[in-house]
Amino acid sequence: MSSDDRNDFHLFIQENGTWIITFLGICGACCSGLTIYFLKSRCSHIKLCWGAIDCIREPLPADMVQIEVPRNTIPLNNIEIIRNS
Numbered sequence: 601m602s603s604d605d606r607n608d609f610h611l612f613i614q615e616n617g618t619w620i621i622t623f624l625g626i627c628g629a630c631c632s633g634l635t636i637y638f639l640k641s642r643c644s645h646i647k648l649c650w651g652a653i654d655c656i657r658e659p660l661p662a663d664m665v666q667i668e669v670p671r672n673t674i675p676l677n678n679i680e681i682i683r684n685s
Contacts, residue, residue, distance in 0.1 A: 638655070643659070
């Protein structure tokens with residue numbers, strides 16, 4: 601690797617670093633969104649990218665999943681959510 605190639609690479613990173621970081625952040629957000637979708641999905645067969653990513657799974661039955669919502673006041677940044685009992 602010559603010094604001209606090294607300087608060209610550093611110049612490219614210096615000029616386009618913000619764009620590269622933004623692009624990587626968007627890609628990471630898309631991947632995490634897909635992961636959350638997979639975790640919350642009730643589907644048993646998930647196929648992405650025309651079959652490049654294929655997942656067959658057995659989700660938990662709906663009666664085995666329990667979600668509990670507390671009945672007390674929950675403060676959220678100066679906003680209080682009050683649930684009627």
